[in-house]
Amino acid sequence: MVNSEVLLEVNNLKQYFHIRNNLGEKASVKAVDDVTFNIYRGETLGLVGESGSGKTTLGRSILRIYDLTDGRIKFSGVDITKLRKDKLLPYRKKMQYIFQDPYASLDPRMTVSDIVGEALDIHKLASSKKDREDKIRDLLKLVGLNTEHSSRYPHEFSGGQRQRIGIARAIAVEPEFIVCDEPVSALDVSIRAQIINTLEEMQERLNLTYLFISHDLGVVRHTCDRVGVMYLGHFVELVESEELYKNPLHPYTQALLTAIPEPDPEMAKKRNRIILKGEIPSPVNPPSGCKFRTRCPFAKDLCSQQIPEFKDQGNGHYVACHFTGKI
Amino acid sequence: MVKELLKINDLKVSFFTPAGEVKAVNGISYTLEPGKVLGIVGESGSGKSVSSYSIMGLIDKPGKIVWGSITFNGKDVSAMNRSERLNFSGNEVAMIFQDPMTCLNPVFTVGNQLAESLRHKYGKISKEEVRKRSIELLTLVGINVPEKRLSQYPHEFSGGMRQRAMIAMALAGAPKLLIADEPTTALDVTIQAQILELLKDIQKKTGMAIVLITHDLGIVADMADDVIVMYGGRIVEQGSVYSIFHNSRHPYTKGLIRSLPDLKKRGEKLIPIKGNPIDLLNLPKGCAFAPRCESCLKVCINHMPAEYATEDGHRTACWLYDERANNSGEVKNNG
Numbered sequence: 296m297v298n299s300e301v302l303l304e305v306n307n308l309k310q311y312f313h314i315r316n317n318l319g320e321k322a323s324v325k326a327v328d329d330v331t332f333n334i335y336r337g338e339t340l341g342l343v344g345e346s347g348s349g350k351t352t353l354g355r356s357i358l359r360i361y362d363l364t365d366g367r368i369k370f371s372g373v374d375i376t377k378l379r380k381d382k383l384l385p386y387r388k389k390m391q392y393i394f395q396d397p398y399a400s401l402d403p404r405m406t407v408s409d410i411v412g413e414a415l416d417i418h419k420l421a422s423s424k425k426d427r428e429d430k431i432r433d434l435l436k437l438v439g440l441n442t443e444h445s446s447r448y449p450h451e452f453s454g455g456q457r458q459r460i461g462i463a464r465a466i467a468v469e470p471e472f473i474v475c476d477e478p479v480s481a482l483d484v485s486i487r488a489q490i491i492n493t494l495e496e497m498q499e500r501l502n503l504t505y506l507f508i509s510h511d512l513g514v515v516r517h518t519c520d521r522v523g524v525m526y527l528g529h530f531v532e533l534v535e536s537e538e539l540y541k542n543p544l545h546p547y548t549q550a551l552l553t554a555i556p557e558p559d560p561e562m563a564k565k566r567n568r569i570i571l572k573g574e575i576p577s578p579v580n581p582p583s584g585c586k587f588r589t590r591c592p593f594a595k596d597l598c599s600q601q602i603p604e605f606k607d608q609g610n611g612h613y614v615a616c617h618f619t620g621k622i
Numbered sequence: 623m624v625k626e627l628l629k630i631n632d633l634k635v636s637f638f639t640p641a642g643e644v645k646a647v648n649g650i651s652y653t654l655e656p657g658k659v660l661g662i663v664g665e666s667g668s669g670k671s672v673s674s675y676s677i678m679g680l681i682d683k684p685g686k687i688v689w690g691s692i693t694f695n696g697k698d699v700s701a702m703n704r705s706e707r708l709n710f711s712g713n714e715v716a717m718i719f720q721d722p723m724t725c726l727n728p729v730f731t732v733g734n735q736l737a738e739s740l741r742h743k744y745g746k747i748s749k750e751e752v753r754k755r756s757i758e759l760l761t762l763v764g765i766n767v768p769e770k771r772l773s774q775y776p777h778e779f780s781g782g783m784r785q786r787a788m789i790a791m792a793l794a795g796a797p798k799l800l801i802a803d804e805p806t807t808a809l810d811v812t813i814q815a816q817i818l819e820l821l822k823d824i825q826k827k828t829g830m831a832i833v834l835i836t837h838d839l840g841i842v843a844d845m846a847d848d849v850i851v852m853y854g855g856r857i858v859e860q861g862s863v864y865s866i867f868h869n870s871r872h873p874y875t876k877g878l879i880r881s882l883p884d885l886k887k888r889g890e891k892l893i894p895i896k897g898n899p900i901d902l903l904n905l906p907k908g909c910a911f912a913p914r915c916e917s918c919l920k921v922c923i924n925h926m927p928a929e930y931a932t933e934d935g936h937r938t939a940c941w942l943y944d945e946r947a948n949n950s951g952e953v954k955n956n957g
Contacts, residue, residue, distance in 0.1 A: 345810040453898045483665035484837055485874075488881035488894030495891070510811060513840075517883035517892065554815035556840025558882055560863045563844040570819055571812045574780050 301371075302472060302504050303334040303357065308366035310349075310356045316579065324578045326352040328528035329366075331605070334472070339498065339505040341519030341536065343512060343551070347575050348525040350508045354474040357506065358390050359383060370472075388418045391465035393494075395477035397457035401449040407460055408445040411435070414467040434463045437500075438493055455486035459493065466497055474506045479514060491518060512555050516540055524548045527578055527586040530605055533613040544614045546622060547571075547587050585617065593622045625696070627799060627831050628654040628677070633690035635672050635681060644902045646672040646685070648855035648910075654848075656798065659825065659832045661846030661863070663839060663878075667902055669855040670835045674801045677833075678711050695798070712742050716792035720804040722784035726776040732787050733772030736760075739794035759790040762827075764820055782813035786820065793824065801833045806841065818845060839878065843867060851875045854900045854910025861936030871938040874911045909941065917942060918953045 310327040327349045342350040394400035408431045421427035432442045438459040479487040523533040532545040543549045550569040557563045588598040605615040635647040647669040664670040692699040719725045736756045760768035763786040806814035849866040851859045859872040877895040897914035912922040930943040941947040
């Protein structure tokens with residue numbers, strides 16, 4: 296269910312990381328560079344892009360895992376950009392994270408009930424020991440795990456089951472917003488659909504808002520209401536997902552869409568692929584002007600001189616390209 | 623007359639671990655004709671990689687080929703002596719792997735490593751000849767400024783470039799068969815598209831056969847002529863790429879294709895395959911897929927299904943296609 300209430304407002308977010316290059320000189324990695332967008336309550340916003348495009352950094356910055364370099368984040372109208380420790384804790388409860396790798400994101404020395412219970416303890420959500428146990432049991436049941444397994448350790452579970460534990464941990468604190476960072480990429484194909492269904496069920500039942508980070512455009516098409524395409528720290532396109540697949544306007548999106556292998560032999564052999572040349576440039580030393588120009592088949596002089604504005608082309612279809620509609 | 627290039631007959635590979643015998647490959651047979659692309663699909667633990675490692679002789683302790691034969695170009699691979707074996711791997715069959723960084727040697731330049739492959743093929747050849755051929759190979763796989771790239775180390779290459787370099791090394795021996803084990807899984811989609819195009823292009827130019835191992839049905843649909851679907855160490859279904867995608871018969875293949883989100887719109891529920899992945903230490907007595915199968919029959923639990931072939935060369939290992947089995951009654955599987 297999507298309505299027009301803005302849950303998260305992100306303005307000119309910049310996240311730079313300071314590093315030293317081979318020569319020991321200071322340099323900065325512009326992981327996310329000047330990004331502005333809204334997330335509406337109840338929607339699933341997809342973030343796609345290649346590795347190094349900044350999608351994970353953006354997800355983490357929104358949760359205030361890093362201190363922002365610049366910009367502002369508002370969560371249901373409250374500016375949380377500068378909040379610290381105690382003040383931030385209530386918002387930590389409202390915003391949760393589901394990780395990509397269910398093998399690395401669960402503490403191998405904690406039992407399932409401790410993993411899920413830890414979240415309850417931090418936010419003091421259980422009134423008694425009995426209440427805590429009941430809550431844990433309900434959560435495990437909710438995500439489709441056997442409640443008798445609550446005293447087991449993560450290594451006793453398969454990848455799909457571990458991801459369910461991760462989901463139980465995230466929803467334990469009754470959040471409003473969850474960043475799902477490639478939640479099914481590490482799983483086998485036959486298990487992916489199970490986890491996607493579980494995530495969608497949770498969204499319906501608990502009225503959750505998702506930021507869904509993925510490089511799999513098939514999964515994104517199915518799960519997301521709107522999709523943002525990132526390239527080298529910038530949004531290049533942001534639009535409702537059906538529209539993105541039907542009418543992609545940015546040349547990068549167009550190439551990305553034709554690059555997905557199509558699970559249909561006739562379609563796969565017929566269609567025209569746009570094969571991009573080269574690879575994503577280093578975020579330490581990005582190209583001038585439009586970041587995509589070095590790989591863009593339509594690049595002209597203007598593209599190297601001026602950064603294209605990320606603007607609405609009508610009905611909420613945002614694109615950052617000098618030649619929108621002309622290519 | 624088309625002669626088969628590779629013939630695998632009832633191959634069984636087991637790993638003898640402290641926890642017990644893991645039957646990674648449990649009796650598979652297939653043939654591959656020259657110049658064809660065979661896609662092997664399956665999830666982790668299905669035996670798709672192990673079956674191909676056996677062709678290359680890469681199975682080491684505690685693993686062992688316990689049964690079956692591998693015939694390449696009419697020669698039994700297991701009967702080869704050491705020098706034949708050396709010539710076979712690299713010059714007859716070459717392999718590329720998922721993660722190019724772990725396969726390239728970090729302390730030798732790419733040129734060094736290419737030269738090693740070339741000397742393996744041509745024996746003693748001059749430095750100039752090695753250099754000339756190396757540059758040709760790098761150009762063939764689409765690496766720019768090959769002269770400069772030869773003296774660089776693998777860490778100076780990006781992921782896609784490393785995969786290209788590895789393909790160049792595989793091609794150095796001019797193999798008749800290339801085994802590609804998840805060659806693009808570690809790469810981004812745009813780079814994946816580049817590498818797949820490159821493989822297709824090279825296949826057309828050289829006419830070599832490819833065994834392409836992947837979990838991505840999209841890649842198979844794009845690349846393969848024939849497809850093998852594996853589950854729990856066995857082949858559950860094999861046929862041409864068209865019959866596998868448009869006329870799949872095994873419940874596992876059907877389930878896989880149906881569970882793909884690409885075909886479903888937002889709001890429609892996905893139809894997953896229920897249950898958990900297989901435990902290779904405790905394989906079911908009958909069909910390995912039986913515990914997760916929606917149309918499981920009583921006979922499936924205790925008896926291994928035979929292969930049922932249909933006119934177009936499509937083969938399915940499933941009791942549903944045996945007339946006798948249908949009387950044995952259905953079993954309800956509720957995940």
